[in-house]
Amino acid sequence: MHANAYAPARWDYLAGRVEVGRSLAATRASMTFCGHVHEPRLWTLSATGKLGEFRPVPGTPIPVPGHRQWLAVVGSAGQPRDGDPAACWALFDSAARTLTWRRVPYDHGSAARRIREAGLPERFAARLETGD
């Protein structure tokens, strides 16, 4: 989940447009899922090789037809980086060919408190509370 399709063993992040383009070019799969970049994103490569970036709206099923290539950064369940403390997950419906992001609020206050009680770095706790 932390890797890419062009050099999986190197565990490089898909940090931006260039890496995403390389990863999509390295696979013939229509759908690629990855995590660890934390911010939910949907990338798509058109037949003419143009790369598009989209910030998904939770709860809206996005059609992801199989003739295009897609790369979904699913987001994070416990380390959000997009300002929303709710946990993030996505559902891929392979029959309807849709992808739906979801946000699930949880008691992040308690989780942050336990991080502090365990003596872990403050920024891990603060991130859960602010989503940044």
Place this chain on the structure above:
Amino acid sequence: MRTILEPGVELGGFVLRERMHAGSMASLWRVERPGDPTPMAMKLPRVRDGDDPAAIVGFEVEQMIMPRLGGPHVPRFVAAAGFDAEQPFIVMERLDGPTLRARLDDAPLPAHEVAEIGARVADALHDLHRQHVSHLDLKPSQVLWRPSGEAVLIDFGLSRHDRLPDLLDEEFRLPMGTGPYISPEQVRGVRDDPRSDLFALGVMLYHLSTGERPFGFPQTLRGLRKRLWRDPVPPRAHVPDLPPWLQEVILGCLEVDPARRWQTAAQVALLLRHPGQVPLGARADKRRRDGARTRWARWFRSIGHEAQASAPVARHLATAPIVMVAVDLSNGVDALAEALRETTRRVMRAEPAARLACVSVMKVARIAAESTVDASGRSLHVKGLADLSNWSRALGLPAERVTHHVLEAPDAADAIVGYATTNQVDHVLMGARASSALRRYLGSVSSQVVAAAPCTVTVVRVAGHAGADGEVATTAGQPETTP
């Protein structure tokens, strides 16, 4: 192997009957599905090698958006096959023409007819915008009519859904649209502003009422860019007896800066249905185009003007709502009318782009026409309007944010709900009087409106007065609001 398209061929359970239209992007066939009497049309993209990728991406966009649209103002979606199938297609409800394009041949049309057509198209646009979609290629040939009178918008190949990826934006850097109708911001590459559709609506209204195109039919990017600084010849220069209110509405759609246009299609529909309520500004009486100084200032601004991200369609609509306040002034400006005014003031202050429609209902008999002239000979209707604008004056709102309407109807609740529905009102504010035996028996007007209105209703009561059965009285400062 490609399917040969000819009558009798079956595709995905549909049988091709006849080709209705062949365009550069797609062809349209009349199709049937065995055992299904629905009139249906199938759209098939041109996907031969060497074809314009815009045809393919536009078709993908339409396949994404159409299944999500509903209501009377779009063709009903039936089925689709994607590009991973042997032959991609979209099947939809078939609507028979002619399109609004046919009416251009009769232009210039009389003002009332332009207003009627414009209001219906604006209704359709507002319904589309409420569904998160900007059309972005609105033109007369994309407008059809249902037998019941509603406008139907077709062809969503250049449209934008604000919750789905924009496949066109990533694919093409040149402006997309149709020369005469494309908005200035689309020329600059902005594809997410619903007010672009209001610009196209303005071009249509201009053409229908003058017989001329406001920006001609430019074929080059340079020609398209001209509309960033050159304003059109005012419609009244073409048709001297065109009413000022219509010119005001049209030029208000054609402003270069979207922030200076009417803000929603519902506002345009409201104005076109109530010409007497159009606030007449400098635009209304303009006889010639802007002078060189204004033009040069706009030209300088247009150079290097970068596209700015604008709010998503739905958020934009939410910031420019139509608020309706139903006021009962039969007892003069009493405590309830004052409390209602205070709540109205707060709502309007919180929403700087909101428009306020002040409405009162004049009861008339269900059958016989009652005299609407009082003892002193003044029309009660005119007096109602005067009372209403007297009540709203204390709100201190500029004239262009307020309209006044006296509805003559036998049933107040019906009249209020009917007005809110027809004019796409977003929020109704109204007062509720204290409980009485008669009111308990008949049911209050406000409770009927709350039950039947198609939008949010806020009911205001005077603090300290008991409510009717089952209702909790609230202070005017804390109105109860139903979603």
